[in-house]
Amino acid sequence: MKDFFKKLGNFIWSKAFGINFAVLILVYLGLYYGLQAWLKSTTNHGVEVNVPNMVGKNSNNAKALLNGTTLQYEVLDSIYKPDVVAGTILSQDPKATSITGVKVKEGRRIRLRVSKRTMLVEMPNLIDKSQRFAEGVLRNREFRYTLEYKPTKEADGAVLEQWYKGRKIEGGEKIPIGSKIKLIVGRNEVGILQDLPNLSGMSIVEAQREVERMLNMEFLLGVCQGCVTPEDSSAAVVFTQSPEWTEGATVESGGSIVIMARMPGEEIPQ
16 A cells, blocks of 8 residues: 555656646636637627616616617516506516616517507496496496486396497407497486476477477377478478476376477368
8 A cells, every 4th residue: 555655656747638628727727718819709698787667667768778788578467557658667577777787688578568548448248237336347347338328117227238349248258458448328208297397389400309308208299281392391380389388287208208299371170
């Protein structure tokens, strides 16, 4: 064992070992610095750049904001912000160097999240639901709405139809948040007593307007005595009506009022 260590020591301190060891060190250093030089020339290894602050800017200008750098960007997501200009950059990753103090390698991709002012929301099915319930659902989903009432005997206070942009809309269809919905709500307006107007002496148009102001009443023209042209109808006046008017007379809603008119100078038919 003693001879082994003696021979090993002689070998380590020999000229041949020193030469081989020096050559090995030179080869290692040559490979290391050669690899570093190659990486630097082909991949910009070790080169770092500042990340600009893009938050608050419009994504349409993102390319210009990165002009002069090799940095790239991509929009990861759009977030609903109705009070912010569409396309405004809300966040970026990585954050700006001015905030973090950290630089990034050239060619790094900046991930952005931007604002949008609209969002598709599913239209609920409100048919046969009560008016109060339907209004609550629309408010929760941030829809605007208007109400119209339709006479009915069987669905008082319930939604009969739902409309969007002039067409009926089914539940489940996705439309922009904030859209205006029109609800047609049933209202039991049949059998309600109301004053019966005296239409005698009115023109046909005046009588029709008077009836239309009533609650759920239908206007019918029975006879226009002596009327031949539209001008004749405009000049004709009402001489009788059904139901007949008397002082304090009433009529139930949901019915009709029939008038008979004549041209001035025409005899009243018996």
